[in-house]
Amino acid sequence: MIFDFTTAGESHGRALVATIEGLPAGLVIDQGFINHELWRRQQGYGRGGRMKIESDTIQILSGVRQGETLGSPVAIMVENKDFMNWLEVMAAEKVNTPPERDRKVIRPRPGHADLVGGLKYDRHDLRDILERASARETTMRVAVGAFAKLLLREFDMLIASHVINLGEISIENQNADWGQIEAVYDDTMLRCTDKEAEARMIARIDRAGVEEGDTLGGIFEVVAKGCLPGLGSHISWTAKIDGQLAQAVMSIHAVKAVEIGEGVTNASKPGSQVHDEICYNNDTRLFGRLSNRAGGLEGGMTNGEEVRVRGYLKPIATLRKRLRSVNIETKEPMDSDFERSDVTAVPAAGVIGEAMVAIVLARAMREKFGGDSLGEMKRNFESYRQQLIEY
């Protein structure tokens, strides 16, 4: 059974739901950990009013009994507290809402799914598009990612992230180590390892939000520690795990570029300054690398070093400073719609990035080590680890 998931739910609808398939039986599910991951996604300086309404908590509907997975599909739900303010607008049944309360959206926002979605699905109230296009959906990615993280922890694989750039401001040391990144795991501001740069970023967010009515993008980095060599494969394009990671991270709202390791700067350096030289540890009897510019990935496979993936976000498309648009009913030029917005969501995107990386790695682990129960999976894992030692 392949590890996979589906989400459903609109931003202001009753609830967000997900189903997860392919978890082994016997995995201990710590709901406190899952809720803590959801809490982490809701933090970050620069979020808007919505996060004051929601306090995301998971309800497990199936697939878990007495704290352990059964091997059957897991169904989960997070209620939208804001739904109470949208009962008429988001009702599943037909409700004749007067125009002053129907919250119809007819002035598409540049950079959002509004216009293209409306054209493609032939919807003339763009709310039908934006409700699903909203990054609210990422709540469920983080919930599913928390299940993936719980599985990976059984194999000593840990995942964290940090913010390396916001707007035009970058942290000084771009190669923060695992200890530094883990230390900011529960930070509520920007999850930067460089507090001096973080203070400047906070001031920049204040300026953008309060003075300029604008929004800001940035870059986060996800680091996965403890991956054995050999997840993914060189044998075909779909099996290459760097490609899978790129797709998974690119699918996060507003992410417009993905970098593996130091992929961007590597492109302008000679090979001798890029490729990570190989060493051998006689004590652990494992191969290693003298550097990790490849971000732990070679030939579409993990190579045993830390996996490092960066996501680059464009600024959020809902901004107070209105951009030029067109009224889809009259076709007249008009400014785009604005209700409320975050100034930036880069720290939240980092948490979502962790979830997507966890999901890809969990899927690769399930594919390689199989097993219907966690015990069977662990035995298969142990036998492969022995193979690496005896190589």
Ligand code: EPS
């Ligand atoms: C979002 C718009 C805002 C964000 C939302 C994503 O929501 P609202 O329209 O209700 O003010 O707060 O993010 C979340 C709700 C969340 O949970 O992250 C958008 O248009 O993408």
